[in-house]
Amino acid sequence: MTYIFDEKIRIGISACMYGAKVRYNSKGYEMMGYLKREKSNYVWTPVCPEVMSGMGVTRLPIRLTGGNGHDFWEGKVKVKNKIGRDVSLMMKKGAEACFETLERARVDAYIFMEGSPSCGVYRTTLRNKRLGHPPGVFGSLLLKKGLFLIPAQDLQSPVKWWDWRRRLSAFVWLKHRPMSNLNELYDTWHTLKFLSQEIDEKFARELGKKIADFKIEPPLNVLEDIRWQILNTLRKPSDVKKVKQWLWKNYTHLKKHEGIELESVCPPEIYRNMTNIVDEMITVEREVKSKDILFGTSPIIYSPRY
Structure with a gap:
């Protein structure tokens, strides 16, 4: 017997992967183009925890210091920007605000930007082939909450x-x-x-x-x-x-x-x-x-x- 699932699936996505120019350097990537007409088969909710933190665009890049996103939520590590300013509280509030948005939107999945210290799941840096300290702050939250997670770059394949x-x-x-x-x-x-x-x-x-x-x-x-x-x-x-x-x-x-x-x-x-x-x-x-x-x-x- 074939099971048909006919309700539109609701998917969250890192806003910079949806085309919004919200990265720290005011860039974004239109990944939806790879899906062509299939894009309309889903309901999309773009969010950006770094923007929702209040850090704005453009902003200094951030990094986790001495641990990963799981450690961050346990209060063991901090998030600092390029000049060493502690932005941990801002990042925490931004990630929580984004997840609340995803909950209201009733999403079951999230397409994330790999290599980000906030949204990354398996990498938190884009430098060479290094992994950084995965998962990121928001990535950790997504894993713990049990969402279905898809790396944005996989939309190209x-x-x-x-x-x-x-x-x-x-x-x-x-x-x-x-x-x-x-x-x-x-x-x-x-x-x-x-x-x-x-x-x-x-x-x-x-x-x-x-x-x-x-x-x-x-x-x-x-x-x-x-x-x-x-x-x-x-x-x-x-x-x-x-x-x-x-x-x-x-x-x-x-x-x-x-x-x-x-x-x-x-x-x-x-x-x-x-x-x-x-x-x-x-x-x-x-x-x-x-x-x-x-x-x-x-x-x-x-x-x-x-």
């Missing part, structure tokens, strides 16, 4: 964006799906287990065994903990090689069990450009949607109504 998009659809579907009994848990796991295996096979195998061992109805807190574990897995970074391999694996399963065979889908060892790979994936998605068949690579088809 058709395959990476497709990968994030299909997992985002599964993430939002699961986040808002009822899961109050064992039958709902079984159905949820049957739908998402192949995608979970692709992202973290060890985790998926262990969770699958745990679910199979349930003999009585688990308490609600156990069900919610399982929901969180799957959600957290869905938002982990992946890579193109893994995506190609599992596309072929799940497509082969479709051929064997459902009789679906498409000439355009190639084995992972066949070289083709990123656009061709995405075209293959979309072709399979359309085929399974038309036949109402579950496809493990894209278990939730996103098709907004308006």
